[in-house]
Amino acid sequence: MSSMLNLSAQQKEHGDFADRIFEECGVxxxxxxxxxxxxxxxxxxxCKGMGVSPNRIMRMVQLGMEDEVLRTRSIWACVLCSTCTARCPRDIDIPRVMDTLRIMAKKRGITEGFNNASVFxxxxxNSIIKYGRVYEAGLLVALKLKQSGTMFDDLPIGIPAIINVAFRLPKLPPRMKNSNQIRKVVENCKKIEGES
Incomplete structure (x- = not known):
């Protein structure tokens, strides 16, 4: 018995997922x-940080594999750098799609792969609200403390990195002149989110 997937039938039956992605983000x-x-x-x-490659994510969306896509670690591992979009001959904004998939997963309560992203x-x-910009050393320590049991997981790569960049990172948290304006922007965003 063949376990081959009929791509045309799959796309016809579940094509509304690609339509919904288009409605949400215009891609x-x-x-x-x-x-x-x-x-x-x-x-x-x-660097093996994604379970499913970006082009496979796009294919899964085309095939309407909504549940599978929203449960992949890949949508949370994407750093939204836009290298993929710059290389794409079809000018597809993949980071925008990834962000839309994250929002959909969060709304549906699908948390696989999300917990670490949520903590980060x-x-x-909180660092931006407090200091007006990111305090890298504080971010690293707070992240490791919140992710219990992972404090020493990155030690082999962490020590050389710290030695290499320690003199460049600020020792104390920075203070921005207009950090109160950033706080207001965040508060307004929370209000808007609460209204929707």
Whole structure:
């Protein structure tokens, strides 16, 4: 018995997922013809940080594999650097799609791969609200403390990195002149989010 997937039937039956992505972010994922240039240039994928490559994510969206896509670690591992978009011959804004997939996953309560991203986001935003910009050393310590049991996981790469950049990082948290304006922007964003 063959376990081959009928791509045309799958796309016809579940094509509304690509339509919903288009409605949410204005990116037509169906334009992707799987050349793989996005994945070949993705530093996160190359370093094995993604379970599913960017071009495969696009294909899964085309095929309407909504549940599978929203459960991949890849949508959270994407750093939104836009290298994929710069390389794409079809000008598909893959980071915008990834961000839309994150929002969809969060709304549906799908948390696989999200917990660490959520912790990072919370600490990152708290640093910006408090200091007006990111305090890198504080971010690192707070992240490691929140992710219990991972304090020494990155030691082999962490020590050389610290030695290499320690003199460049600020020793004390920075203070920006207009950090209160940043606080107001964040408060307004929270209000808007609460209204929607």
């Amino acid at each position: 037509d994922v169906r334009r992707c013809y799987q050349c793989g240039k996005c994945s070949a240039g993705c530093s996160v994928h190359i 986001h919370e600490i990152f935003m």
